[in-house]
Each structure stands twice: as structure tokens, then as C-alpha cells.
Amino acid sequence: MYRHTTRRSAPLRQNTWVHSIATIDFRRDVSGGTLDRLHAGDSVELTGRVVTLRDASAARLAAAIEKGEAPPVPLAGRILYAVGPSPAKPGQIIGSAGPTTTARMARFLPTLFGAGVAAVIGKGELHGEDAAAFTRHRAVYFAAIGGLGALLAKRITAASVVAYEDLGPEALYALELEAFPAVVIIDRHGRNYHEEARARWRTS
Numbered sequence: 580m581y582r583h584t585t586r587r588s589a590p591l592r593q594n595t596w597v598h599s600i601a602t603i604d605f606r607r608d609v610s611g612g613t614l615d616r617l618h619a620g621d622s623v624e625l626t627g628r629v630v631t632l633r634d635a636s637a638a639r640l641a642a643a644i645e646k647g648e649a650p651p652v653p654l655a656g657r658i659l660y661a662v663g664p665s666p667a668k669p670g671q672i673i674g675s676a677g678p679t680t681t682a683r684m685a686r687f688l689p690t691l692f693g694a695g696v697a698a699v700i701g702k703g704e705l706h707g708e709d710a711a712a713f714t715r716h717r718a719v720y721f722a723a724i725g726g727l728g729a730l731l732a733k734r735i736t737a738a739s740v741v742a743y744e745d746l747g748p749e750a751l752y753a754l755e756l757e758a759f760p761a762v763v764i765i766d767r768h769g770r771n772y773h774e775e776a777r778a779r780w781r782t783s
Contacts, residue, residue, distance in 0.1 A: 600624055602758075605658065614697060614719050617763045619770035623721065624758040629660040629700065630741065632691075633749035634683055640743075640751070641687040644694050651742035652751060655695030658721075661702070663748040664738065665728070673738040673754070677728030678702040681720070685709035692716035700761055704773045713765045720765035734759040 603613060605627035617623070630652055632640075644650060661681050665674030681701030688699065689712045698719040705713070705720060713720050723731060737755035744750050764772045 602626070614717075614767050617719060617766050618768070619763055619766045619772035619775060621763040621766075623761050623763060625658070625700070625721070625756050625761060626758055627658070627756060629658045629754050629756060631662050631664070631750075631752040631754060632659045632684060632699075633661065633663045633679065633746075635746045635749040636743050636751050637684040637687040637691070639746075641690040644690050650694060652753070653695075654691065656697050657695065658698045658700065659691070659696055660700040660723075660754060662700075664732070664752065664754075665748070667738075671732070673732050673735050675728030676732040676735055676754070677725055678723040678731075681705060682709060685712070688712050688718075689716070692718050700759075705765065705771070706774070710765055710771055710774075714769040717767045718765075719763060719767060721761040722764045723759070723761045731759065 599622070601617060601621050601623045603617075603623055603625050605613070605625070640650060661679045661684060662676050663679060664676040667674050678701050680703045681699060682703055682705060684701075685705065688696075688709075692712060693716070696718065698721060699713075700721040700723055702722055702725045710720075712718075734757055735754050736757050737753075739753050740750045741753045742751040762772070
């Protein structure tokens with residue numbers, strides 16, 4: 580499900596800032612139509628299940644796929660979150676769960692996209708071949724805000740290890756997100772928000 584909402588901030592020097600947020604509920608699936616509506620620079624709130632990804636788990640998962648082995652979790656239409664969550668303290672669902680740098684895992688992403696992954700949540704810029712892989716596979720790159728791991732953890736309502744438990748915090752976790760904030764960096768139309776913003780800055 581895809582829905583746009585508009586939030587109005589407090590007035591600033593007699594001007595009111597209006598911020599549009601796309602609400603994406605993928606508890607059933609992530610349809611291509613939903614992702615097609617997104618544009619680079621859109622603010623979104625994500626609700627549904629994601630699978631985590633870190634350096635070690637990305638390498639193992641990609642190697643399995645390249646060998647023709649079935650992945651331990653279905654990847655078709657899946658959203659992956661580049662994160663290595665901290666252990667939960669008593670009473671917590673999960674510890675700090677902020678994004679990690681996506682570029683570190685970029686070499687594995689073409690294989691994962693080929694297995695059906697629809698989108699990745701992470702942080703940091705992607706350029707060149709790393710960004711081109713998203714465009715070729717019509718995948719979406721969402722960025723979450725780094726340094727807010729404790730706050731983002733409050734947007735996670737359930738967490739469980741689903742594979743590679745021996746990797747500890749780099750295991751594959753299934754996380755249930757509820758109104759998880761992010762920004763579309765690379766959309767399915769090949770637009771890259773970081774590159775467009777930089778180009779506007781240079782010509783302003």
C-alpha cells in the first residue's frame with residue numbers, strides 16, 4: 580500500500596514549511612507499482628518486514644546464490660536493511676539499530692538483485708557502478724539517518740534471527756518495521772538524489 584500524507588511544521592519567518600511523506604506498507608508485498616511511484620528525494624515511512632544485511636552475511640548469501648543454492652530466506656520482492664543491531668537490553672526488542680554504510684556491501688548487491696531483492700536501506704552515497712546496479716535491476720535505495728540507532732530501534736516492533744546465527748550481529752535478522760523513516764536516494768527511474776542535489780548546488 581502506498582499513501583502520501585502532508586505534515587505542516589511550525590511557521591518560520593511567516594513562511595510555513597510543508598513536508599510530504601510517502602507511507603509504504605509492505606506487510607503483504609512490495610509491488611513494482613508502489614516502487615514506481617517513488618522519486619529520488621522523497622521522504623518515506625516504511626512498515627513491514629525487512630531482512631538485515633552486513634558484510635559477512637552479504638558475502639555468504641551472495642556466494643550461496645552464485646553456487647546455485649537456495650537462499651535461507653526468500654529474496655523475491657524483499658527489502659534488505661544494512662544494519663548490525665546491538666544486543667537488546669532487558670525489556671528491549673532490539674538494541675541500537677542504525678544503518679551501516681551501503682558501499683561496503685555494494686559488490687554483493689548485483690547478485691542479490693538478481694535473486695529478486697527489490698530495495699536496500701542503508702546510509703551513504705553510491706556512485707558509478709555501485710549506483711548503476713540499482714538502475715539495471717530497477718531496485719530502490721533508501722537511506723536512513725546515521726547516528727540515530729537508538730531512536731530508529733523504537734521503530735522496530737519485532738526481531739528474530741532467521742539465518743547465519745553463527746555470525747552474531749551480522750546474522751540475518753527479520754525485523755518488523757513500523758513507520759520507519761527514510762529518504763529515497765536512487766529510484767527505479769535511475770535518478771540519484773545525492774548527484775542531483777550536488778549538481779543543483781554547483782549551478783546555484
